[in-house]
Amino acid sequence: MRHTIYMLLCCLCTFTVAMAQASQRYKRQGEYKDDFTPRWAIDAHIGGSAVAHAGIYGGNLPLYRSGSTSQLGMATRLRAEYFVSGTQIGIKAGYEHEELTLLKGDTSYSLSEISLGGRWRPAPAYWWIQPYLGAEVLWAFDTERNHLDMGVTQGAFNYAYHVQGQIRTPRFSTGPVVGTDIYIFSCIALQVEYSYRLALASHYHATYTDNRQGNPTTYHGQPHRHVLSMGLKVDFPFHFTEGDKRGLIQELLDLY
Numbered sequence: 622m623r624h625t626i627y628m629l630l631c632c633l634c635t636f637t638v639a640m641a642q643a644s645q646r647y648k649r650q651g652e653y654k655d656d657f658t659p660r661w662a663i664d665a666h667i668g669g670s671a672v673a674h675a676g677i678y679g680g681n682l683p684l685y686r687s688g689s690t691s692q693l694g695m696a697t698r699l700r701a702e703y704f705v706s707g708t709q710i711g712i713k714a715g716y717e718h719e720e721l722t723l724l725k726g727d728t729s730y731s732l733s734e735i736s737l738g739g740r741w742r743p744a745p746a747y748w749w750i751q752p753y754l755g756a757e758v759l760w761a762f763d764t765e766r767n768h769l770d771m772g773v774t775q776g777a778f779n780y781a782y783h784v785q786g787q788i789r790t791p792r793f794s795t796g797p798v799v800g801t802d803i804y805i806f807s808c809i810a811l812q813v814e815y816s817y818r819l820a821l822a823s824h825y826h827a828t829y830t831d832n833r834q835g836n837p838t839t840y841h842g843q844p845h846r847h848v849l850s851m852g853l854k855v856d857f858p859f860h861f862t863e864g865d866k867r868g869l870i871q872e873l874l875d876l877y
Contacts, residue, residue, distance in 0.1 A: 658746055659856035662702045662711075664812055668850025670696040670719050673842070675825070680836030682829040683782040685775045686725065694720025694729065696848050700736065711740040717759065721790060721844055724827055728769060730790050734759040738798065751802040757816065759794040766790075769827055786827030791820035791844060808856040820844045 672692040700715025714737045722729045738757025744750070769786040800814030820843050829838045 659704055659808070660706075660858065661704060662854055662856045664698075664700055664702070664852050664854035666696075666698045666700075666812070666814065666850040666852030668696050668814075668848060668852075670694045670721070671847045672721060672723055673845045673847070675724070675840040675842035677838060677840055679828075679838040682831050682835055682838040683773070683780075684831065684833070684835070685778045685780050692722045692725060694722045696720070696850055698736070698850065698852075702740065709742045711742070711753075713738050713740055713755070713757070719848070721846070723788065723825055723844065724784070724840055727771070727773070727784060727827075728788065730765060730788075731763070732761045732790060733763050734761045734794070736760075740798070742802075749804045751804070751810070753798075753800055753802070755798040755800075757795065757798055759818065761790065761792055761794070764790045764792040780832065782829055782831040784827050784829055786825065786840075788825040788827075789823050791823035793821045794818040795821065802854055807861065808859050810854045810856075812852050812854045814850055814852075816848045818846050818848060820846070 670693070672694075674692075696717065696719045698715060698717040700713050700717075702711045702713040704711045714735070717732075717734045717736055719732045719734060720729060721732060736757050736759045738755055740753045740755040742751050742753045744752060766789045767787070769784055769788055772781060772783045774781040796816055796818045798814060798816040800812060802810040802812050804810040824841070824843050826841045827839070829840070
C-alpha cells in the first residue's frame with residue numbers, strides 16, 4: 622500500500638509540474654488583475670483514500686491472502702467555494718463519497734459525507750499558481766456499527782482463517798488540507814489536493830484464527846486516512862479573455 626501511495630504521489634507531482642510549465646503561456650497579466658477576482662467557484666475531484674495501518678499484537682495471521690492486500694479506496698467529491706470579499710479566505714462545502722478499505726482488504730465500507738471547511742490562499746490573486754492551506758469537517762449520514770464474523774478459505778494452500786470483531790465507521794472526520802490551483806485559463810484551473818482525516822469516535826477491532834492452530838492475531842485501530850485527489854475548478858463569474866483565446870489558438874497550432 623505504501624509503495625502504491627508513493628507512486629501515486631510522484632505521478633501527481635510530475636503531472637502538476639508539467640501542467641504548471643505548460644500554463645506559462647496562459648499566464649494572467651497584471652493588467653487583468655481586477656477581472657480575475659472570482660466571487661465563487663465549483664470543483665469536482667476524483668482520487669484515492671488510504672486507511673492508516675492498524676496496531677497488531679499476537680501472531681501473524683492470516684498466513685495467506687487472496688487478491689490485493691492494499692487498504693486503498695476511491696474518493697470522489699463535488700464542492701462549491703465562496704470567496705470572502707477583501708480577504709484571501711474561501712468557505713467551501715459539498716458532497717463526498719469515500720470508500721474505506723480495512724484489514725488489508727478483508728472488509729470495506731462506503732461513506733456519503735457532507736463537508737464544510739475553509740481555505741487560505743496566500744499568493745496574489747493574479748498568480749497563475751495558487752497554493753492554499755485549510756481545514757475541513759466531514760459528517761457521514763450513513764455511518765455503520767457492525768459485528769464482523771467471516772471465514773475465508775484458500776483452496777490452493779489448504780488454508781482457512783476466521784475473523785471476528787467490531788467495526789464502527791466514523792460519523793465525523795476532521796483534519797488539515799493542503800493543495801494548489803494551477804490555472805490553464807483565466808477561470809479554469811487544475812486542482813491537486815491532499816488531506817489527512819482523523820476519524821472521530823470510530824474504531825475497529827478484529828481477531829484472526831486459522832486451521833493451523835497458529836497464535837491468534839488481533840488488529841485494532843481507528844480509520845484515520847490519507848486522501849489524495851485531482852480535479853477541475855471553475856471560477857465565477859465566468860469569462861474567457863483575449864489572452865485565453867490567443868493561448869488556445871497557439872496551443873492548437875502547436876499540435877500541427
